[in-house]
Amino acid sequence: MLSISNLQASVEDKQILTGLNLEVKAGEVHAIMGPNGSGKSTLSQVLAGNEAYEVNGGSVSLEGNDLLDMSTEDRAREGVFLAFQYPVEIPGVSNLQFMKTAINNIRQHRGQDEINAAEFMKLAKQKIQQVNLDPSFLKRGVNEGFSGGEKKRNEIMQMLMLEPKLAILDETDSGLDIDALRVVADGVNALRSPDRAVIMVTHYQRLLDYIVPDYVHVLANGKIIKSGGKELALELEERGYGWLGIDEKAKA
Amino acid sequence: MTRLNALLRGSEPAASLPSSLKDFQLTKRKALDTVLLPTRKTENWKYSAKRLGDINGLPADLKTSSGLAEKTDPNTVIIENGQVAHSDIGIAGVTLKTFDMLSEDEAKVVMQGVIARSDDLQFAQLNHAEFSNGVFVSVADHTQAEQALRIIIRHSGQGISYSRVFITLGKLASLTVIEELSFDDLGGASALLNSVTDCTLSAGARMQYIRSDMDQQAQSKVIGATGVVQNRDSFFESHCLGLGTHLDRHDFRIEMAEPGAECNLNGVCVTQQQQHYDNHTSIEHIAPNCQSNESYRCIAGDQSQIVFNGRIHIHRDAQKTLGSMSNKNLLLSNGAEIDSKPELEIYADDVKCAHGTTIGQLDEQEIYYLKTRGIKDEQARQMLTLGFVLELVRANPIAEIAEQWEDKLASLLSFEQ
């Protein structure tokens, strides 16, 4: 589904990704771990199409198409979804309006008619309940005044509504209490299917107790320096990153 | 230099007015001999004087078009070209009179309004000298008016018209007023609507004031002033929506005259093409323990211009004043201009007064976030632009009007032509 080869990216003239390779097949869940500042969010943002990051080498293909050549919105329409580490607050635009516009853009891209109002409301109410947020959140401005945990739930709600092919979760688990963590995990597990893939960026092993990954990768200095199965996460939990030759303190 | 008395058309006060109002007018007429038509050197007209154009050349003849002022419902009063076209209303506890029906005592109250006393407002001065009739609304003590009073102020034809409204709320009374300024189809003729509305709130009174000024004809000019005197523990809230015209000006003056008063002023202003809108607000904190909150949001696109001048004057005795003023502005094009100026004068030492003004463009992070959900660039910009003002529009207490404003703004700010 996703094939990343020798990806290099910089932000504000600072080289962050230095030759990253990753293969993700449909049906797989990959966890990307690594110390703070190793480039995890940079990778997520580059995949989603954030123009603040400059790609200066390598390639990324999504189902055989050149992902880097697509606009941000086209990537979303082709099924890429990024749950932000720091979701953006947009007062004045309601969650409902936001999601309806998003869904209709995606439907239009697929040559489908606009969603009808009743069907949309039903879907929205169902998904907001699934992430344990009060339905009143649908009417509020996007993430406006939401707590950290509510913002993360709202990201998952959006993911459930848009049903992406490739979901990238950037530290969606950070700062969550155990209930919220379960909500996030249940959301991701509900989305798992043979024709979808998930990339979970996380700093902690904890989330992986709830969403069991097929592969775990360690990102350091802008590259994947080690890959393994789910047991790699446990090993990182126990031993930290030091044994891989990464000076964690210096990076954080 | 042109003196403002050059704009006087009527030769003397209307015969039907109470004699104290006639005297008031005569005094104001005399005073106009020394008032100059503002130029860009006139401080309170610095950014807008150039828009006045050949105001002096406006003809005297104003023809009231026929059949325009169809009476629609019993909660509505219509003022057309300064004449009160329909004044019968049916809201329990609310009395409405035209100025020619006022007693001398009532006429004196009218002359004590904030705007009536503002000698620095050139066009209000002109209005004082020139109005021929007006609407006087009074709400009896303890009356909570069940329905909102709608005041439609219309201008038709080429020339200048003067509208005059005075509203007084008795002790613990409450009223919602919807004031709508509008123009008939001018067919390219130049027109100036000069309106003055003064309000007085007695102890414990509550007033909601909703004002819209949505005409967008290239030839229309609006110069309006609203004044409010707030007595003890009274509460005043305003929601204003202004769309630009050739020249559009609103002077808004609040006088916190007695302790415990509170006011919330919300304003939204959107201009496009070559339009203009100038908001001058001024809050006089005279008494201690009062609170004022002001929030204005403005969007200027194309080659249009918006002015926001927000003055807060905290007098020496106005201790424990809580003031806050926010003016946020969005420029949609390089050709647009927004001049925002907070003006704080604080003479009391124990006060809190926060203020902030910003002028910016759309936030790229927000646009990007919307795009990551599949929303196209143009649509994302449109949603954010609209969202910027909808926050305030949705605070309107009358849902029906909030919706109407939202629809209007949505069609105005849609970039897909």
Ligand SMILES: Nc1ncnc2c1ncn2[C@@H]1O[C@H](COP(=O)(O)OP(=O)(O)O)[C@@H](O)[C@H]1O
């Ligand atoms: N917008 C930005 N501007 C400047 N530096 C940035 C920006 N985004 C990330 N960086 C820098 O790039 C490095 C990698 O950051 P990031 O990808 O956020 O790491 P991680 O998500 O793994 O913690 C850090 O040194 C960070 O300071």
Ligand SMILES: [Mg+2]
């Ligand atoms: Mg990060």
